[in-house]
Every structure is written in structure tokens, then in C-alpha cells.
Amino acid sequence: MDRLQAMHVFVRVVEGGSFSRAAREFGTTQPTVTKMVAATEARLKVRLLNRNTRGVSLTESGALYYEKCKIIVREAAEADNIAQLGQTQAQGLLRVSTSVAFGRRVVVPLALDFMKLHPLLQLDLSFEDRYTDLVAQGMDVAIRMGKLADSSLGARFLGVNPWVIVASPKYLRKHGTPRQAVDLSDHAALVYSSVLGDDMWRLATPGGQVVTVPVIGRLRSNNLSAVLAAARNGLGIAAMPRYVASDSLTSGHVVEVLRNHSLPEQVIHAVFPSPKLVSGKVLAFIAYLQGCLGVRWWETLPKA
Secondary structure (H helix, E strand, O other), X not given: OOHHHHHHXXXXXXXXXXXXXXXXXXXXXXXXXHHHHHHHHHHHOOOOEEEEOOEEEEOHHHHHXXXXXXXHHHHHHHHHHHHHHOOOOOOEEEXXXXXXXXXXXXXXXXXXXXXXXXXXXXXXXXXXXXXXXXXXXXXXXXXXXXXXXXXXXXXXXXXXXXXXXXXXXXXXXXXXXXXXXXXXXXXXXXXXXXXXXXXXXXXXXXXXXXXXXXXXXXXXXXXXXXXXXXXXXXXXXXXXXXXXXHHHHHHOOOEEEOOOOEOOOEEEEXXXXXXXXXXXXHHXXXXXXXXXXXXOHHHOOOXX
């Protein structure tokens, strides 16, 4: 028996309040639906439903199982919708909110390619580093970094945003190369104040220990391009997202420092006003971003 189908049948029996109603919905017979639910109970070795002449009611175990099944059935339906969207055209106005740096370097080139695939789509891109109220601003979707706050918003995981520590070869020749995390305290730091504003950098050692290092910020800026420019000019050591440093690492203008250590990764999510009744254009855009932000995505970004 198909377990997903059995879950779907069970959900409809619970929500419809009877086996016969679920049978009519699935175009089958009441005995077939009854047998499917009974088979699920036998497999789980637990009673899910109480049966009587007035209908059915959930047992305690059945109530817990129903809540999980409801989520699984909904997610499976959404997966089917996303797959089908690959064969359709997203159209109409899509309003997208994103942070300034990630938006300019990552979202813009991906969004432009998405527009080429969907010529009936209009795009309104908004760049804002502060929190945006999606409903108040009339946004369809926002791209956000870091842990999401609990809310009524819908969200989809897109990928991760790894960070690196970099410096120019010129700086390292003059001031030496840090060998362990605590060595950073002896160097001029270039601080991205929007994230690392407390001048404390947290690194995981090769052994998995998390070390918090106080750094002296010779330059502080809320603009990642300014921090990267300072690092390329030999003014200090910087911590920044890998996508920002990627081209400079490839060209050799900066090199990675403490390669055997790691900074905390940021999780990337697409957030939208409600988890229900999500429009096709939003689902299509999210699916496209998920396909682009896979392993080492910063190496394959198109040029805007």
C-alpha cells in the first residue's frame, strides 16, 4: 500500500468525519477506505480512530498522527505544484525584497535570468538592510539571512551563506599570518558592523571547539564592498560572506586566513506573507532560487 496515499485517505476520513465521505472523494468504496485505515493501524500497531454509529473520532495517538500526516500531505501537494510550474509561465508583477549586498551581488543576476525564462513576468526589486514588513510593504517574497523569528509568515529554505576570513598577501607578508584563532587579536580587523558590530568573532576550531575572539576594528563599515576594498588594499584582516570575497580570492587579491577554522554560516530563506494560497509566480521564483543556491553556489553565479 502506498503510504502517502494512505496518509491522504486518513486525513480526509478525519476531516470529513466518515469513511463513506472519504470514499466518495477518492472515487472508491467505503470498504476499501476502511481497509486502508485498518492496514495503517496494523502497521503502526496502534488504534488511530474510534468507530461508532455516529461516525469516527480520533484517539490520542490518532490526533498526533493526523497532525503530522496533514503536514506531509500538504508538502507533497506543494512539491507537485512546484514540479508542474516548470512547465508553465510565471506572469504578472512579482515584488521582491532583499538586503543590499546579497541583493546586488546574488539576487539581481539570478532574478534577471529568471525574467529571461518568463517573459510575461514583471519584477519590482527592493533593497533594504533593515527588517521589512512584507504585508505593510505589499511584498510577495523577501530573501532573508539568519535564523527566522517565529511568525505567521511562510518560509522556504534556499541554502547557506558561508563566511571566510581574508587578507591581502601584502598585509600578511608585513604583519604575519595568524595560525590560530586567538592570533586575530593581534591584528588590525576590518569589521562589517551590520553583523559583527560587537568586535567579537566566533570561530570553530578544527577540533570543533567554538572560540570567541575580541578584535580591534581599524575600519568599521556597514558596507561589505568597503570592507573588501580595505582588505584588498592591505589594511587588515576581514570576515565576510564567501560570495563577496569569491572573485578577489580567485584573482589572488586576497587569500583565505585560518582555512582550517570556520565562521558561523547564515541560513538563507525565502519568506512570504502567508503559508497558504501561495501564488504560482512566488513558488516558481523560490524553486528557481533553490536550484541556483546549491553546493558552492557562489562559484556559478551569473554576471549581472
